[in-house]
Amino acid sequence: MKSHKDLIVWKKSMVLVKRVYEVTRFFPREELIGITSQMRRAAVSIPSNIAEGYGRLSDKETSRFLGISLGSASELETQLLLSVELGFASEMELNELLNLNQEVIRMLVSLAKKIG
DSSP states (O other): OOOOOGHHHHHHHHHHHHHHHHHHSSSSHHHHEEEEEEEHHHHHHHHHHHHHOOOOOOHHHHHHHHHHHHHHHHHHHHHHHHHHHOOSOHHHHHHHHHHHHHHHHHHHHHHHHHOO
């Protein structure tokens, strides 16, 4: 049985989590319990739900958890766009995260279609 740790999308989403933590470290202090916390939770949810889905016994359950990961990636995209608008980080850093997140989204959609 293939492990979630073998999936490129899981590996990329782990990189995304790390980068989100690195970039949000410099967000305004007053946002620590606001958007910073929300972004970190959404980012962590992506690989976590991939792992949980691959720990399930059926394709139907795996697909459901991939869908949750996709929802978290979409949530993160919204928060990244808002962060650009609010000037919380450099546009270059946030664009890097947006591009990585888009790549993860495309991979999740592809994997979900493959599983059925």
